[in-house]
Amino acid sequence: MAVMTKQQAKKFAEMSDFFLDLLNLLKDKGVINNEEHRVFLLIGYEKLVEHLEKKKVISSKDAKNAMKSGFASLVYSLAK
Amino acid sequence: MYGWAGQRLRVDLTKGDIIKEPLSYEYRKKWIGGRGFNSDIIYNEVPPEMSPFDPRTRVCFGMGPLNGTAAPSTGRVTVSCKSPLTGGFGDSNMGGHWGAEVKYAGYDQIVVQGKAKKPVYIWIDDDKVEIRDASHIWGKFPRDADTMIKEELKDEDIHIMLIGPAGENLVRFACTFNDVYRAAGRTGHGAVIGSKNLKGIATRGSGSVKIAKPKEFFEVCNRLRQRFKNDPMKLALNEYGSLCLINYANRDGWLPWKNLQWGGTPLANNMSGETHSKTVLKHREGCYACPICCGRFTEIKEGRWAGEYFGGPEYEHSVPTGPRVGIIEDANDIWHNARLTNDLGMDGIETGAVISTAMEWYQRGLITAKDTGGLDLEWGNEDVVDQLIQDIAYRRGFGDILAEGASRACDKLGLGDKGQYYTIATRGMALPGDDPRGLGFGYGLSFAMGTRGGCDHLRSLCCLELSGALYPGLNTKYLGDERPAKPTTTVGKPYMVYYEENQKAVVDCLNVCCFTTHWSYAVLTQDQLDYFNACTGLDLTLEEFLEVGERVYNLERAYWARLMSGAREDTVPERFTKEPMPQHVDYQTNVGATLPIGEMLPKYYKYRDYEPGTGFPSERKLKQLGLDYVAEDLKPLRKKYMSEAEKKKKKYYY
Numbered sequence: 001m002a003v004m005t006k007q008q009a010k011k012f013a014e015m016s017d018f019f020l021d022l023l024n025l026l027k028d029k030g031v032i033n034n035e036e037h038r039v040f041l042l043i044g045y046e047k048l049v050e051h052l053e054k055k056k057v058i059s060s061k062d063a064k065n066a067m068k069s070g071f072a073s074l075v076y077s078l079a080k
Numbered sequence: 081m082y083g084w085a086g087q088r089l090r091v092d093l094t095k096g097d098i099i100k101e102p103l104s105y106e107y108r109k110k111w112i113g114g115r116g117f118n119s120d121i122i123y124n125e126v127p128p129e130m131s132p133f134d135p136r137t138r139v140c141f142g143m144g145p146l147n148g149t150a151a152p153s154t155g156r157v158t159v160s161c162k163s164p165l166t167g168g169f170g171d172s173n174m175g176g177h178w179g180a181e182v183k184y185a186g187y188d189q190i191v192v193q194g195k196a197k198k199p200v201y202i203w204i205d206d207d208k209v210e211i212r213d214a215s216h217i218w219g220k221f222p223r224d225a226d227t228m229i230k231e232e233l234k235d236e237d238i239h240i241m242l243i244g245p246a247g248e249n250l251v252r253f254a255c256t257f258n259d260v261y262r263a264a265g266r267t268g269h270g271a272v273i274g275s276k277n278l279k280g281i282a283t284r285g286s287g288s289v290k291i292a293k294p295k296e297f298f299e300v301c302n303r304l305r306q307r308f309k310n311d312p313m314k315l316a317l318n319e320y321g322s323l324c325l326i327n328y329a330n331r332d333g334w335l336p337w338k339n340l341q342w343g344g345t346p347l348a349n350n351m352s353g354e355t356h357s358k359t360v361l362k363h364r365e366g367c368y369a370c371p372i373c374c375g376r377f378t379e380i381k382e383g384r385w386a387g388e389y390f391g392g393p394e395y396e397h398s399v400p401t402g403p404r405v406g407i408i409e410d411a412n413d414i415w416h417n418a419r420l421t422n423d424l425g426m427d428g429i430e431t432g433a434v435i436s437t438a439m440e441w442y443q444r445g446l447i448t449a450k451d452t453g454g455l456d457l458e459w460g461n462e463d464v465v466d467q468l469i470q471d472i473a474y475r476r477g478f479g480d481i482l483a484e485g486a487s488r489a490c491d492k493l494g495l496g497d498k499g500q501y502y503t504i505a506t507r508g509m510a511l512p513g514d515d516p517r518g519l520g521f522g523y524g525l526s527f528a529m530g531t532r533g534g535c536d537h538l539r540s541l542c543c544l545e546l547s548g549a550l551y552p553g554l555n556t557k558y559l560g561d562e563r564p565a566k567p568t569t570t571v572g573k574p575y576m577v578y579y580e581e582n583q584k585a586v587v588d589c590l591n592v593c594c595f596t597t598h599w600s601y602a603v604l605t606q607d608q609l610d611y612f613n614a615c616t617g618l619d620l621t622l623e624e625f626l627e628v629g630e631r632v633y634n635l636e637r638a639y640w641a642r643l644m645s646g647a648r649e650d651t652v653p654e655r656f657t658k659e660p661m662p663q664h665v666d667y668q669t670n671v672g673a674t675l676p677i678g679e680m681l682p683k684y685y686k687y688r689d690y691e692p693g694t695g696f697p698s699e700r701k702l703k704q705l706g707l708d709y710v711a712e713d714l715k716p717l718r719k720k721y722m723s724e725a726e727k728k729k730k731k732y733y734y
Contacts, residue, residue, distance in 0.1 A: 016570055016571045016572070017570075017571065017572055017573070017574045017680075018560070018561075018572075019559065019560060019575045020575065020683070038623075038704070041687070042622075042623050042626045042627060042630065043623050043626060044558040044560075044579060045556065045558060045561075046557045046558065067553075067556060067557070068556075070560050070561045070562060072561075
């Protein structure tokens with residue numbers, strides 16, 4: 001199930017600083033909990049991508065792309 | 081016990097007491113060491129209203145669990161106190177070998193309090209600790225005092241922490257050295273040490289540091305040493321020292337020319353690492369266990385300073401009394417000025433900053449030769465710079481006023497807001513020789529937010545924007561985006577600064593050199609956790625590890641909050657926000673840039689969970705970090721900070 005709409009993904013991809021907003025959205029959607037929100041803020045993007053892959057929120061291929069091309073790729077994966 | 085020695089040495093110079101205090105497992109886990117141990121002591125034992133020169137104040141020397149091991153570049157020591165320059169929280173750290181020696185003697189931290197009746201030094205010979213007479217070395221340069229103490233103790237291999245004459249004379253930006261040339265430069269703790277009549281601490285340690293999991297530990301160390309072999313920043317630092325930055329800084333418009341009125345000079349190559357290596361480099365030297373070896377030794381071969389020999393200079397040590405004061409034609413003048421500030425025991429950054437500020441006051445007619453005792457403060461006047469460095473250290477004439485630091489000097493001269501505009505300082509401390517309009521907007525944000533005052537190139541140390549481009553994929557790994565690697569963009573900078581501040585704080589708790597973890601990114605966060613866990617036998621997770629950094633950062637921020645310093649003081653000098661960078665070099669890349677600090681601050685506050693009105697850490701955040709007592713301390717202060725009376729106060733220092 002898509003975590004966000006394509007329109008939201010587009011908006012994210014245009015943001016100049018996205019990480020906190022993305023974590024907030026993932027928390028609101030129940031993808032991560034409060035504690036995970038705190039933890040990923042501390043430890044950064046790569047660990048978030050690994051978590052999303054492990055939880056099967058995104059595929060392995062999407063995870064690879066998210067690390068190669070950055071968050072713009074990730075947010076579109078989350079809109080699939 | 082593994083990693084840590086397990087005890088703190090406390091020396092009370094008033095009473096002559098020498099006390100050894102055990103450091104509990106919980107305490108070590110909560111603060112790790114170095115900056116963490118020190119910040120805890122300063123917060124809890126030095127009330128914000130106490131004068132930095134009150135005998136009851138503390139000066140702390142913190143080592144980390146890795147000091148004295150084979151992990152790369154683990155020789156650093158953090159020195160902390162209530163800063164006499166800013167009046168707020170202050171710390172600085174230094175390389176060399178002294179930190180490892182203190183660990184071998186069996187201590188993780190030294191806390192000095194009280195005031196001796198006459199000059200003394202402390203002699204630590206493993207578990208034997210003495211307070212000895214230092215009358216005969218009072219007034220000496222660190223290089224001479226070092227030799228005299230070694231002769232007195234009949235041991236050339238001991239390591240010694242010392243202050244110079246400036247510390248004895250309570251110059252508010254006096255600093256500390258060990259191994260003669262390795263300086264903890266910033267925030268003026270040398271004056272606090274001097275106020276205690278303490279000249280230095282000589283140390284001999286014959287013990288060792290036990291490693292919990294030697295096989296894993298050495299595997300990590302070997303992996304990292306292999307990585308250093310081809311690391312681009314390591315190669316540059318080894319070849320040219322931190323002077324490798326000069327031409328790069330000049331191109332990108334952040335080399336401070338004449339008090340940062342410009343971001344470069346056509347003659348910058350005169351003092352580049354390349355030129356230094358060809359002309360005056362005597363030899364290279366590394367600190368304890370360092371694979372980089374960025375240290376230089378310089379011998380001036382010709383001109384009026386011929387024959388001078390000293391350890392250094394570094395970028396931040398030579399730029400302030402070079403281009404920042406308009407000196408560039410003869411690099412030997414720059415090397416000489418760096419040698420002089422070292423010998424006299426002063427922070428090179430603040431020394432150059434206060435002189436260059438005075439020069440700009442002079443340029444703009446805010447002061448005249450009447451104020452300066454007849455000195456002609458024209459840009460580039462080496463005779464005057466040479467004299468002023470000495471007059472500051474010995475507090476003579478106009479130098480006595482400048483010895484107070486730029487912001488206080490401005491007030492003493494009655495120059496008001498107009499004068500403060502040119503001080504290029506935040507919270508009472510001058511910014512280093514890096515113009516954020518070119519160096520990077522992340523750095524600019526750090527300058528506003530640094531928990532030791534108007535620094536700081538070493539607080540967030542967001543090298544993800546300085547050297548990030550040399551490590552493709554690294555910005556994405558941490559921040560999810562490569563665009564923040566570009567210095568002059570606000571993209572991704574609030575999160576970059578938040579991440580790097582926490583990361584640098586934990587590095588300072590380990591007391592590992594940031595040239596291995598930030599400038600060079602050979603030692604990544606996971607590597608740091610790996611060697612920490614293997615060394616100590618703890619099994620911290622990555623989030624627990626980085627949370628220590630966040631805890632330290634918030635504790636320091638809370639210290640400022642207790643001084644009524646918060647959101648209104650989170651600023652940078654107006655020069656950066658109001659004056660578009662002018663062109664001074666043909667190939668300069670940042671012409672017209674200003675620092676859009678307002679675009680970054682609100683988002684940064686959200687990452688930090690700072691209260692929007694006060695800028696104080698939220699109660700929720702403090703409790704989350706196990707700092708409930710700090711949350712209680714701040715409770716009554718939140719309303720006070722927002723009162724009309726407080727809003728009217730202008731706070732340049734505390």
